Amino acid sequence: MENKAALSAGERLIKSKRNRSLGELRGKILVTLCALIMITATVSVTIFLTVKGLQSFLVNHVSPIEFLTSTNWNPLADDPSYGALPFIFGSLAVTFLSALIAAPLGIGGAIFMTEIAPSWGRKVLQPVIELLVGIPSVVYGFIGLTILVPFIREHGTGTGFSILAGTIVLSIMILPTITTIATDAMGALPSSLREGSLALGATRWQTIRKVLLPAALPSLLTAVVLGMARAFGEALAVQMVIGNVRSLPASLLDPSATLTTIITLNMGHTTYGSVENNTLWSMGLILLIISFVFILIVRYLSSRRKI
């Protein structure tokens, strides 16, 4: 009698498992499909970009050394030259300079929201940040063009179209990225760290500076690198204010160009398959490689997270 009951209980177990595994299977297939599509898309874009990006070197015999180190960009001359260094430099310059401005602001904002005024600070700053994210690039560029460029023209030298203008526009654009991630990083610190420090007689500021910031450092750096990745890839807003010239800038007030702005400006009027068009793909490849480096840095930093 008892044995029989146990048996049927066992059977019931098997049966319900069978029923459930059908649904399990369906869900599994669905999410695997999603993952496959994502992987396929990423891999195809990477392969396509690599093949196209290498064509200028392999097919058109543009020297990669010249491409990376020469400052002479003149694809339409009788003796064309393809030096992309000014654009690579321009991209890196605006990226690092904008990070230099946005990192302290963003981390400061994060500290304000998590440590100084956690109750109302967040309520006020959070919507501000969301608003900043929601504003489209073209609007940033437009505002930069209308206000920033004339301002720099009047108070400095030159036309106002400059690295400085690009940097300022970019730093405002990447501010939300840095602030949001930095706020999460600070907020994720266990409050036992704060209490531990305060209980030893530390002031709030000492606690922030000597315990919380060092503890959050890897995550804060991640925030900055992700902000830089965003700045590095931004084209439209920068293009509107940076001036788009082919020479290396000598100062912050000089106009310049970046990889992204040169690609967007020239892709329309070069024919597919031409040498110039191929060199634009090479610039795209460089963008990809440098973005990849950013990702590697972020991964390295995350692995070093202390808490």
Place this chain on the structure above:
Amino acid sequence: MNKTTTTVKPVFHVQDMNLWYGNNQALKNVHLEIPENEVTAVIGPSGCGKSTFVKTLNLMVKRIPSVKLSGELHFNGQNILKDKVDLVNLRKQIGMIFQKGNPFPQSIYDNVAYGPRIHGMKRKKELDEVVETSLKQVALWDEVKDRLNSSALGLSGGQQQRLCIARAIATKPSVVLMDEPTSALDPVSTLRIEQLISELKNQYTIVIVTHNMQQAARISDQTAFFLHGEIIEASDTDSLFSVPSDRRTEDYISGRFG
């Protein structure tokens, strides 16, 4: 053991102290004297206000915006609820150990040197000395002296807790508050911490919250039993455990509730 507590000058003198979290009263008319260089155990069921009580002693509860306090809390004769107190100075004199060891994600050395540094000690030689003596006092020196510069998070739970005690006594406090310092530890580590407490009490006044009745009986000189935010009974440990004067104390220590 010094049983005649009345002759000892109390470090803390708590009188009619009330505490509210918003509208919820967590401490009611608390009255207690905490004598110098003795161990005072705080026991009671979960949620009765033990943590709140010890966090009031170093005014840590003031961090919580909803907290309201009334009554008197004298520390070395000064009413720290009324008078304007320097929190930095107060907490330098009152160390605190938390339920779970909370070392900073820094080196072992920097953890212990943290307090002295923020209180202005700069010379390497002095710091070295404080770090060594503090670690020796908690019997951790031999285990870590070869890796002072490696991360404190690499230590075991028991070692981390002893490191936190070393960090607290490095600022040379006169009082050490402990909120269930061994509840996350294995029996061996627990025993070590208990031994440590017995040694430390020659120099420090210790207030320890514990859920473990045997622990309270083993290490404390005085015990206060809390229930619903009130002190039901407080007396020397031996008589509280052998002849409790209140029925509820008896029920609690004999395991009938809590």
